[in-house]
Amino acid sequence: MPAIRPATCADLPRVHEVRHGTAENRLTGPSKVTDKEVLWYMDHAIFLVSQADAGIVQGFTCANHQTGYIWALFVIDGQHRKGRGSGLLGAALQRLKDAGHRQSHLTTGPGTVAEQFYRHRGWIDMGRSLSGEAAFVRHL
Numbered sequence: 001m002p003a004i005r006p007a008t009c010a011d012l013p014r015v016h017e018v019r020h021g022t023a024e025n026r027l028t029g030p031s032k033v034t035d036k037e038v039l040w041y042m043d044h045a046i047f048l049v050s051q052a053d054a055g056i057v058q059g060f061t062c063a064n065h066q067t068g069y070i071w072a073l074f075v076i077d078g079q080h081r082k083g084r085g086s087g088l089l090g091a092a093l094q095r096l097k098d099a100g101h102r103q104s105h106l107t108t109g110p111g112t113v114a115e116q117f118y119r120h121r122g123w124i125d126m127g128r129s130l131s132g133e134a135a136f137v138r139h140l
């Protein structure tokens, strides 16, 4: 299994590549993700990377232990279906549980692989958010 570890500042250029290296659910646009937000997750919340044997980061997740929110889960295209997404999500959910949460929540693009991914992993479909995203909750 790929190693999962906390992200460091040295990972940020590769995290940026991963974030822009997926066809679906790209976090683009200054209104959607700012450097300030990314650094906040590193310093004050949960920011994990999935590292392959060769030491290359192929995926990451950001979660918010203050609210139980999963902000981001990305595995670069070409590295899917190797368990990286499940590993990252499981590690983030364990940290949310350890922080005292009984429930986690997130939104994702409707009709995407990610939507099916969450459905198959016990997330409950809560309908659409105001912005039209598919909203999910999961009991921990």
Ligand SMILES: CC(C)(COP(=O)(O)OP(=O)(O)OC[C@H]1O[C@@H](n2cnc3c(N)ncnc32)[C@H](O)[C@@H]1OP(=O)(O)O)[C@@H](O)C(=O)NCCC(=O)NCCS
Residues within 6 Å of the ligand: 022, 023, 024, 025, 026, 071, 072, 073, 074, 075, 076, 079, 080, 081, 082, 083, 084, 085, 086, 087, 106, 107, 108, 109, 112, 113, 114, 116, 117, 120
């Ligand atoms: C969702 C995502 C993180 C899953 O990562 P992953 O490393 O492929 O996940 P895993 O290998 O642990 O699990 C694979 C599961 O994802 C789904 N999946 C992945 N690729 C798929 C594909 N091409 N077609 C259909 N389902 C697919 C399946 O449910 C699959 O489960 P299965 O192999 O048991 O059928 C990844 O597809 C991704 O980064 N997507 C683009 C970014 C994104 O949409 N992120 C979510 C934003 S909230």
